[in-house]
Amino acid sequence: MPFVPLPGALRERALAKLLPQNGVLAALPEDVRARLLPHLALVDLPAGQQLGQPSGNFARAYFPVAGVVSLIQGTASGAERVSAMVGSEGVVGLPKFMSDPSVIRVAVQSAGYGLALGREQLLEEWARGGTFMRLLMRYNRALAAQKVVLNACRGLHSLDQQLGTLLLMSLDRLSGQDVVLPQDSAAQLLGVSAQELGAAVDRLCESGAASWRRPGVFAAQDGAALRAVACACERRVVSEYQRLLADGPPPPAPSSAGGAAGDASRRVARDAMVARGGSERPHGG
Numbered sequence: 001m002p003f004v005p006l007p008g009a010l011r012e013r014a015l016a017k018l019l020p021q022n023g024v025l026a027a028l029p030e031d032v033r034a035r036l037l038p039h040l041a042l043v044d045l046p047a048g049q050q051l052g053q054p055s056g057n058f059a060r061a062y063f064p065v066a067g068v069v070s071l072i073q074g075t076a077s078g079a080e081r082v083s084a085m086v087g088s089e090g091v092v093g094l095p096k097f098m099s100d101p102s103v104i105r106v107a108v109q110s111a112g113y114g115l116a117l118g119r120e121q122l123l124e125e126w127a128r129g130g131t132f133m134r135l136l137m138r139y140n141r142a143l144a145a146q147k148v149v150l151n152a153c154r155g156l157h158s159l160d161q162q163l164g165t166l167l168l169m170s171l172d173r174l175s176g177q178d179v180v181l182p183q184d185s186a187a188q189l190l191g192v193s194a195q196e197l198g199a200a201v202d203r204l205c206e207s208g209a210a211s212w213r214r215p216g217v218f219a220a221q222d223g224a225a226l227r228a229v230a231c232a233c234e235r236r237v238v239s240e241y242q243r244l245l246a247d248g249p250p251p252p253a254p255s256s257a258g259g260a261a262g263d264a265s266r267r268v269a270r271d272a273m274v275a276r277g278g279s280e281r282p283h284g285g
Contacts, residue, residue, distance in 0.1 A: 012037055012038060015037065015040055015042060015115065016033075016037060018042070018065055018115060019033060019037065019040070019115065021065045021066075021088060022063040022064065022065055022088050022089075022090075022091075022114070022115060023088060023089040023090065024063060024089075024090060024091050024135060024136070024139055025063050025115065027135060027245075028131060028132060028135065029131055032125065032130070032131060032132050035125065036117060036121065036125065039117055039118055039121040040115045040116065040117055041060075041115065041116045041117075042113065042114075042115060042116075043062065043113060043114055043115070043116045044111075044113050045062070045064065045066075045067045045069070045108045045111060045112045045113055045114055046108060046111050047108055047109070047110060047111040047180060048107065048108060049107065049108045050105060050106070050107050051069065051092060051093060051106045051107065051108070052092075052093055052105075052106050057096060058092075058093035058094075058119065059118070059119055060093060060116045060117055060118050060119055060122075061091055061092070061093035061094060061116065061117045061119070061122050062091065062092050062093050062114050062115075062116050063090075063091050063114050063115045063116070063117070064086060064087055064088050064090070064091075064092075064112055064113075064114040065088055065112065065113055065114050065115065066088065066112035066113055066114070066174075066175070067087070067108060067109075067110050067111050067112015067113065067114070067173075067174075068085055068086070068087050068108070068109040068110040068112070068170055068173045068174060069085070069086045069087070069092050069106060069107070069108055069109060070082050070083075070084075070085055070086075070106070070107055070108075070109040070189060071083040071084040071085070071086070071092070071100075071103045071106055071147075072103065072104055072105045072106065072107060072189075073100075073102050073103055073104065073147075074102065074104040075191065079191050080104070080105075080188055080191070081154070081188070081189060081190060081191030082150065082166070082189040082190070083100070083102065083103055083147050083150065083151075084143055084146045084147045084150065085109065085146070085169050085170065085173065086143070086173075087172070087173025087174070087252055088173065089173070089241070089252045090139060090143065091136070091139065092106050093106070094122075094136060094140060095119070095122070095123065095126070098136070098137075098140050100144070100147065109170070109180075109181070109185070109189070110170065110173075110174060110179065110180045110181070111180065138244055138245055139245065141244050142240060142241045142244040142245055145237070145240040145241075145244065146237045146240065146241075149233050149236050149237050149240065150233065150237075152233075153165065153231060153233040154191070156231075157231040157233070159190065159192060159196060159197075159200045160200050160203055160204065160229060161229065161230055161231040162190055162231070163186070163190065163197070163200045163201070163204060163229075163230075164204065164209065164226055164227075164229040164230025164231070165230040165231055165233050165234045166181075166186065166189065166190065167179055167181075167210060167218055167220065167226060167230070168226060168227065168230050168234040169234050169237065169252070171220055172234070172238070172252035173252050177219055177220040178213060178217055178218065178219050178220075179217070179218040179219075179220070180216060180217050181216065181217075181218055182215075182216040183197060183198065183201065183216070186201075204229060207225055207228075207229055208221055208222055208225050209221060209222055209225035209226040209228070209229050210226060237252075238252060
């Protein structure tokens with residue numbers, strides 16, 4: 001579907017209510033947000049959806065409001081694994097000159113929705129050289145720090161610890177205590193076999209930290225137990241976000257934030273969808 005800027009004051013007012021739900025957009029000055037608002041589109045982010053092209057080119061940038069997007073990295077063996085995760089604290093689809101060439105694809109891990117900004121509008125605002133440019137550069141450094149931490153995690157920590165950290169990082173970016181993560185997807189994200197992942201899942205469930213609510217959906221049973229299983233890498237990621245973005249977008253919210261804020265955000269999103277007669281699905285062109 002071609003990108004069409006949102007017309008109409010009613011639709012802009014509806015989307016303006018969603019804008020503060022994304023950390024990067026919320027951290028922008030009012031004048032920058034006012035310039036961007038007419039060009040923002042509300043998009044669905046269905047699980048498994050590929051965003052952008054394998055070449056790293058994006059027709060638009062995505063600012064998630066709900067859900068989790070994974071940046072997937074290729075390995076020397078041809079396998080794939082998660083390089084970083086982005087939720088409502090961030091943005092994916094930045095210009096190629098800011099992208100990591102080791103990221104071979106970007107995919108929606110947990111379904112949600114977000115606000116999309118066309119590439120031309122993003123570059124136009126970037127060229128102003130003001131707060132927007134500086135904020136994106138700082139956010140990109142925080143995202144790079146997350147990649148460094150997760151890459152080191154694989155060499156230092158057990159699969160059980162990595163799985164616990166993956167669930168904690170997902171929960172930090174979601175409302176509620178459920179993580180939609182099919183077992184085959186989790187194995188791919190962690191770069192291990194389905195058999196290895198299955199054994200780690202069994203041990204995690206036996207510890208009481210999590211359980212399968214239904215196939216493909218983890219439920220965090222005991223946050224303290226889950227943190228005891230996981231390594232400290234999730235907290236290191238949050239700490240790096242706090243250090244690099246001290247006066248910018250907030251770091252991923254603790255998973256204990258609960259569902260009330262998410263429920264309110266979903267109500268606002270429904271209002272926006274009604275105002276524009278439905279939402280767009282993302283596309284890679």
